Amino acid sequence: MSHIFISDLKPGDKVNQFFLVKRKERRRARNGKDFLDLTLADKTGSLNGKIWSEHLEGLEPLFSEGQFAGVAGRVEAFQDELQLTVEKIRGIRHWSPEQLEKAGFDPDLLVPPPPVEIEPLWEGLTRLVREEIRHPALKQLTLTLLLTNAAAWKKWPASKVYHHAYAGGLLEHTLKVTAMAFEITRLFPELHRDLVLAGAVLHDIGKLRELEGPYSEQNTFEGQLIGHLIQGRDMIREAAQALEWDDPRLLTQLEHVLLAHHGQLEFGSPVVPQTREALVIHMLDDLEGKLKMMTDQIHRDRGEGPFTDWHRVLKRKILKEPVSTSQDPNAADPSSGAVEESR
Template sequence: MSIGDQLEGFFLLQDAYAKTTMGGKPFLSMVLSDCTGTIDAQIWDYTGPITPKDDGAVVKIRGTVSEFKGTLQITVDRLRLADSNDQYNISDLVPTAPIDVEATWQKLQEIVDTIEDQDYMVICKEMLSRFGEKVKNIPAAKSIHHSFLNGLLMHTTYMLQTADFLAGMYESVIDRSLLIAGTLLHDFAKCEEFTTSPLGLVTDYSKKGQLLGHLVMGAHEVANVASEMHVPEEKSVLLQHLILSHHGEPEFGAAVQPMCAESELLSFVDMIDSRMEIYRETLEEVPAGEFSKRIFALDRRIYHHN
């Protein structure tokens, strides 16, 4: 898009915020997206019918590309919800993971099948039977990284491959079965933490997601499954610990700090994969030889070298 472009078409309403100008006039601030990315948009002197409750819906807009503080945005003139008579391709609107979904899903299962400890294996298999389809399809986040369909599958499988390699390198201190099980299950509760749109993208956090978070919810679910499967308490507690500590430090959302080698390694594997994905997504939009804008999750700009 270039400044001054006139456009009309369908977008995903990723976020909407009802606001008021300094002069007291209402307007709707939006984040619109399609499979190529996101852009901010505003429609002035607007009171509805579209509201923040329509987050995740498909909208049709007519507007003009403008600029604000060096960033492109859309000034919208007309806005409405898409209806059943409209013709558009969902695949043009919803970003999806840059992976072969079925091959990646098979890879995940192949790694899980190599878990030698039968107690950890039985927990993983039961959790996959309960949550596997959601894990395969949902995003891994609302915005920061892997926020596209099949994002959680991509994130989890890449982490499993990294964890598998590092478990071999540090086999003298790592219980591979525990590490692989914790890596598989570390984000499973995002299935219940998020609320999603009809198209499958994350629109908000559920009540339990906000009050408890996926670390606590995930540890609780694992504890229940371990009890049902008569897994020894020590193994159940260790697996719960990996889930509760995988964000590394309390300031990054960890319920507890890592206190065993497997939890320490899992927290680094999670950070590696999430940060590399942030780089990948950012560098796609930054020309070679230039710096990005400041990235909130990294608290810095990054350079796209030739």
């Protein structure tokens, strides 16, 4: 199969190639008939797909969300957007290795490469834990959870849509929050340093159970009903059973950091931050995520004005131009002797 990138598709094109199925949802049309609404993707973007009622029963069992599939259909325009009417689809689990090779299956065409280098991020995160967390049980707990889940942690996105929504995004977000947390503990020595660092590393670990996989836009059954805050708390409890704690309340405080890191009840936290350490992780998580959303909005915007389009999550426009660093030519240069002379 020759692959036409989604970015190059146009109305009238016929396709017979592989896609990543990011979303698969059964819906009902106005005529009362069921259909499947899909999000198909390759490395250049995503495309809406439809399987109408006449093909539904035969095709629905042949593929799964979050997996690759061979797809045949035709591209149409609907409300100024491209849409693929799917006539045939078959997940790669129904293909033999020989068939996949003959068809030219290449996952590198279907998944965009991570915008960050994974191994240096992973090395930085594990080194920080080994060198900077001093409490024996907190260090062992954090390292155990990191190393046990290493493969998934390197692949999982940090979110489905809002920020770091790509392979390796969870690792990038985790390292940035942890690096900021490290600096905060230097400014505020009254904080429990090891608790802050362990909480920063582990605050989103529940997403490894909440999301169906690195390429899916859907939650697992448990993830939908329970959510990653409580799932993360459960992962900590499971791993902590094999460790000795000189102060069992420390483990409870770490659980509190995870449960409170969304900050407010209406944002999904079952409790609000009631310790300084929990407040720090909540605010750093929120700060890093929102800075990433602002940066992404600036990079996506193609308008000519100084501000981006409205960001529906942040509920604001964002200034695209950097703040000028030019100086008044008459102002004293702090690197010159003028500062010294004025003292």
